[in-house]
Amino acid sequence: MICRVCDSTNLEPVIDLGDQPWCNHFLTKEECGKEPFYPLRVVYCTDCSTAQLDYTVKKEIMFGNHTYLSGVTRSLSDHFRRIAVEVTERFFPETADRRVLDIGSNDGTQLTHFQELGWTVQGVESSVRTAEIAVQKGVPTLNVFFNGETASTLRVKFDAINAAGVFFHLEELHSVTEGIRESLSQDGVFVVQFLYMKRIMENCAFDQIYHEHLLYYNLRTLSRLLERHGLEIFDAYLAPIHGGSMIAFVQHGDGKRPRSERLEKLYAEEDSSGVNGIDAYHQFAQRIREMKEKNIADLLQRRAAGKRIFGFGAPVKGNTLLNYFGLGPEVIECLVEKNTLRHGLYSPGMHIPVVIEDELPETPDTYYVLAWNFKEEILENNKALLDRGVEFYFPVDPDATPR
Numbered sequence: 001m002i003c004r005v006c007d008s009t010n011l012e013p014v015i016d017l018g019d020q021p022w023c024n025h026f027l028t029k030e031e032c033g034k035e036p037f038y039p040l041r042v043v044y045c046t047d048c049s050t051a052q053l054d055y056t057v058k059k060e061i062m063f064g065n066h067t068y069l070s071g072v073t074r075s076l077s078d079h080f081r082r083i084a085v086e087v088t089e090r091f092f093p094e095t096a097d098r099r100v101l102d103i104g105s106n107d108g109t110q111l112t113h114f115q116e117l118g119w120t121v122q123g124v125e126s127s128v129r130t131a132e133i134a135v136q137k138g139v140p141t142l143n144v145f146f147n148g149e150t151a152s153t154l155r156v157k158f159d160a161i162n163a164a165g166v167f168f169h170l171e172e173l174h175s176v177t178e179g180i181r182e183s184l185s186q187d188g189v190f191v192v193q194f195l196y197m198k199r200i201m202e203n204c205a206f207d208q209i210y211h212e213h214l215l216y217y218n219l220r221t222l223s224r225l226l227e228r229h230g231l232e233i234f235d236a237y238l239a240p241i242h243g244g245s246m247i248a249f250v251q252h253g254d255g256k257r258p259r260s261e262r263l264e265k266l267y268a269e270e271d272s273s274g275v276n277g278i279d280a281y282h283q284f285a286q287r288i289r290e291m292k293e294k295n296i297a298d299l300l301q302r303r304a305a306g307k308r309i310f311g312f313g314a315p316v317k318g319n320t321l322l323n324y325f326g327l328g329p330e331v332i333e334c335l336v337e338k339n340t341l342r343h344g345l346y347s348p349g350m351h352i353p354v355v356i357e358d359e360l361p362e363t364p365d366t367y368y369v370l371a372w373n374f375k376e377e378i379l380e381n382n383k384a385l386l387d388r389g390v391e392f393y394f395p396v397d398p399d400a401t402p403r
């Protein structure tokens, strides 16, 4: 295998989460036990410092039919609205006929916020069902994988291009990045929203590692990839969404905007903390093993005392955690979820049944919160349960480090 970013063969194994099923496909009863397992291992490139998976599940398997909907959670939709307002007011307040392209546009949530601000929008989404939902909402959406070829068929330049999360997914990394450069107008702004590896390490949020996320970036490493394609980051800040997402603003390499002070500060923090060095990854792996021991001990102690434990949320990342910890229905009876597309399904690997929130007949003693990144929203919506003494156990605490 060669590095996905710089083609080097100097890749060192750093984190091994064992063989895991593809985490985004929740199973029907008939499918349980038949799901394939794939290695889930992070390797580190000693040349360009980018952390990445060494095994690729084919993108057609991964993204042809996923059931993740970004519009389901309020805080995510609010976040997307703020991004649309920020891009409009900061970069294009006077521009007539503004055009925006969203890569991996999901159910169109991000683009509806741009539409409200008068933009002409175009979505590109690979999942059939998700793309249909977007079209029904009135968001023009191409049901394809975005790459250099898609860029040439679109034939127009965009003032803004957004990509939330997708830079983790890219199998055709260089073709996609070329396509973005080609589709971005001369003064255009490419907004990359990505899980920030520095933050993932600080919070020990190892459940963010799964087969869809082929790459794990810090600003230094993302910047190396973009520069290879004539693009440069000129500003970035950390937003609390998904437990710590970096919002980076990118322009053509000969762009006019100077690098912001806060970007320089973020680069300096990466350098002084050592997060781009291999030792940081070995330490992270050790903390993951310790977390596994502690969580299992805590949950088994509750079960031994006769307590009932339900999972809160059935997020994709929860499956990394459940499979690596080996937590099945004998410990966690069910996963309580809002997304009705997962109704009646079972978690891949551990086969825990998913129950939709409104249909829940009982209350557990403990909720094991797999959707920990929505901590604030969850605690606020469940005040009544908290008052009745129901415990909300967060395996990962997004407040562990200051935002």
Ligand SMILES: [Zn+2]
Pocket: 003, 004, 005, 006, 007, 008, 045, 046, 047, 048, 049, 050
């Ligand atoms: Zn590399």
